[in-house]
Amino acid sequence: MRQYSTSYTIGFSAAVCVVCSLLVSSAAVGLRARQLQNIELDRKRNVLMVAGFIEPTEIPSAEQIDALFERIEQVVVDRVTGEETDISPDGFDQQVVASDLDMSQRAPANAAGVRRLPDYVLVYKVYEDDRLDQVVIPIEGMGLWSTLYGFLSLDSDGRTIRGITFYEHAETPGLGGEIDNPRWRDRWEGRLAYDDQWEPRIEVIKGRAGPPQEDPFHVDGLSGATITARGVGHLVQFWLGENGLGPYLAQLRERGELGEDGE
Numbered sequence: 001m002r003q004y005s006t007s008y009t010i011g012f013s014a015a016v017c018v019v020c021s022l023l024v025s026s027a028a029v030g031l032r033a034r035q036l037q038n039i040e041l042d043r044k045r046n047v048l049m050v051a052g053f054i055e056p057t058e059i060p061s062a063e064q065i066d067a068l069f070e071r072i073e074q075v076v077v078d079r080v081t082g083e084e085t086d087i088s089p090d091g092f093d094q095q096v097v098a099s100d101l102d103m104s105q106r107a108p109a110n111a112a113g114v115r116r117l118p119d120y121v122l123v124y125k126v127y128e129d130d131r132l133d134q135v136v137i138p139i140e141g142m143g144l145w146s147t148l149y150g151f152l153s154l155d156s157d158g159r160t161i162r163g164i165t166f167y168e169h170a171e172t173p174g175l176g177g178e179i180d181n182p183r184w185r186d187r188w189e190g191r192l193a194y195d196d197q198w199e200p201r202i203e204v205i206k207g208r209a210g211p212p213q214e215d216p217f218h219v220d221g222l223s224g225a226t227i228t229a230r231g232v233g234h235l236v237q238f239w240l241g242e243n244g245l246g247p248y249l250a251q252l253r254e255r256g257e258l259g260e261d262g263e
C-alpha cells in the first residue's frame with residue numbers, strides 16, 4: 001500500500017473540511033429564505049387550524065393558505081397600550097421580538113414562567129361578512145420541560161374560547177405532548193376565558209371538568225402530565241391578563257368590535 005507523508009494527509013483532510021464546510025454553509029444560506037417561508041406558512045396553518053378553517057391533519061398548499069387568509073387581518077398591537085399599530089406584519093417574528101432586549105421588557109414574576117414581554121404582539125382578526133368573528137392571539141409559557149408556543153382563539157363575544165393549539169414545544173410525547181391531542185384541545189371549545197368582571201378565570205384542573213355549560217371555567221387535566229397541563233392553564237390566563245393582551249382585548253370591547261355589542 002502506498003504511504004503518504006504526514007503533511008499530505010493533513011493537507012488533504014484540511015481541503016476536505018474546507019470543501020464540506022463551504023457546501024454546508026452555502027446550503028444553509030441558500031435555503032434560509034425557503035426555511036423562513038416555511039416557518040411563516042406553518043404559523044399561518046396553525047392560525048387557520050385554531051380558527052377552525054382547516055382540520056389538524058390538513059396540510060394546505062401555500063396558495064390555499066393565502067386564499068383562506070383573505071378573511072384574516074394581521075395586526076401588530078402595542079402590548080402595553082393595547083393600541084393597534086401600523087407596523088407591518090410581514091416578516092414579524094414573535095419569538096425574535098420577545099428575545100430582543102430593545103423590543104421587550106422583563107416580565108414580573110408569574111405562574112406561566114414568562115420571562116420577557118414583547119412590546120409588540122401580532123394578533124389575527126378573523127372576519128365573517130365584514131364582522132369580527134373571532135380574535136386569535138399568540139400564547140406562550142412554560143410546560144414541564146420546555147416553552148410552549150401556540151395560539152388561542154376567542155369568539156366575537158370576547159369571552160368564549162373557540163380553540164387552542166400549540167405549534168412548538170418539547171414536552172414528552174404521550175405525556176405533556178398530549179396537549180397536541182385534538183381530543184384534549186376540543187375540551188377547551190365553548191368554555192369561558194373571562195368571568196363577568198372580565199377577569200381571566202379559565203384554568204386546567206386535575207381530573208375531569210363538567211360540560212362547558214355547567215363548568216365553564218374548568219378544563220380537564222392530562223393524566224400523568226399535570227405539570228404541562230397546569231402550565232397551559234397558567235399561560236392562557238397570563239396572556240388574557242393585564243401584562244398580556246388584556247389591554248388590547250379591552251379596547252376591542254370598548255370599540256364594540258368584541259363583546260355583547262359586537263355579536
Ligand SMILES: Cc1cc2nc3c(=O)[nH]c(=O)nc-3n(C[C@H](O)[C@H](O)[C@H](O)COP(=O)(O)O)c2cc1C
Pocket residue numbers: 144145171172173175176177222223224225226227228229
Ligand atoms: C420520563 C418522564 C417524562 C415526563 N414528562 C412529563 C411531561 O412532559 N409533562 C408532565 O406534566 N409530566 C411529565 N412527567 C411526569 C411528571 O414528572 C409528574 O409526575 C406529572 O406531571 C404528575 O402528573 P400526575 O399527577 O397526573 O401523575 C414525566 C415523567 C417522566 C418520568
